[in-house]
Amino acid sequence: MPRIDCILLDRDGTVIVDKHYLSDPQGVELLPGAGEALAGACAEGRKLFIVTNQSGIGRGMFSENDYEACRMQLDAMLQSCGASVTASRHCPHAPDSSCICRKPETGLWQTLRDAYGLKAERCVMVGDKLADVGFGRNACLAASVLVLTGKGRAEAEKAGLKAEADMALREDGWVEVHKRSGVLPDVVACDVRAALDWVRTVLEEK
Ligand SMILES: [Zn+2]
Incomplete structure (x- = not known):
C-alpha cells in the first residue's frame, strides 16, 4: 500500500461538534482530541482537506459569508x-x-x-455519514473510514455495522469491516484519532 499523504475529512460530526446548520463562528467547537490527532497527521507530512455538505446555504438558512466565517474560525482553531x-x-x-x-x-x-x-490511491476519506463513505468509494480513494462521533453510531447501525461499532467504542479504537455488500466503510473507528491510528498502523502496512 503506498503512503497515504492526504486525509479528506468531513467537517460536522467528524472534526467539530455537529450543531445542525452551524452558521455562527462562535459555535465552532472541536471534537475532543480532534485537533491533536490532526496535528499529528500534519507532523507526519500529511495534507488535510475538508469536504463538507452545507445544504443550509441552498435552503436559505445561512449565507456563503456565514459559512466562510465558520471555515476561517475552524482553520484558526486547528x-x-x-x-x-x-x-x-x-x-x-x-x-x-x-x-x-x-x-x-x-x-x-x-x-x-x-x-x-x-492521487486517489494516496487519499483516505474520514466521515461520520454513509454519504462520506460513498464519496470515498465513488472517488476510488484508498480507504473510507466511518467515525462514530456525530451521527456515526446511527449510520453504522443503518449499514448493519452495530456489532463493529459497539466493539470499536468498547475498545476506544477501530474495527475493520469484512462484509462486502452495499456501500460499507473499510473500518469503523471511534473518532478521528482512531481513524488516523488505523491508517498509520494497518493501512500503510498492508
Ligand atoms: Zn452541490
Missing part, C-alpha cells in the same frame, strides 16, 4: 493546535438540486484533485 488545513471545499446545494458536488457525489473530490494534483 492552527492553534498545530494542524493546518490545506483547503476546504463545500457543496452549498439543497439535496433535491441534483448537483454533482453533494457527497456522495464526487464534485468536491474532482476540484481538489485537479487543484492539488491528488
Whole structure:
C-alpha cells in the first residue's frame, strides 16, 4: 500500500461538534482530541482537506459569508493546535438540486484533485455519514473510514455495522469491516484519532 499523504475529512460530526446548520463562528467547537490527532497527521507530512455538505446555504438558512466565517474560525482553531488545513471545499446545494458536488457525489473530490494534483490511491476519506463513505468509494480513494462521533453510531447501525461499532467504542479504537455488500466503510473507528491510528498502523502496512 503506498503512503497515504492526504486525509479528506468531513467537517460536522467528524472534526467539530455537529450543531445542525452551524452558521455562527462562535459555535465552532472541536471534537475532543480532534485537533491533536490532526496535528499529528500534519507532523507526519500529511495534507488535510475538508469536504463538507452545507445544504443550509441552498435552503436559505445561512449565507456563503456565514459559512466562510465558520471555515476561517475552524482553520484558526486547528492552527492553534498545530494542524493546518490545506483547503476546504463545500457543496452549498439543497439535496433535491441534483448537483454533482453533494457527497456522495464526487464534485468536491474532482476540484481538489485537479487543484492539488491528488492521487486517489494516496487519499483516505474520514466521515461520520454513509454519504462520506460513498464519496470515498465513488472517488476510488484508498480507504473510507466511518467515525462514530456525530451521527456515526446511527449510520453504522443503518449499514448493519452495530456489532463493529459497539466493539470499536468498547475498545476506544477501530474495527475493520469484512462484509462486502452495499456501500460499507473499510473500518469503523471511534473518532478521528482512531481513524488516523488505523491508517498509520494497518493501512500503510498492508
Ligand atoms: Zn452541490
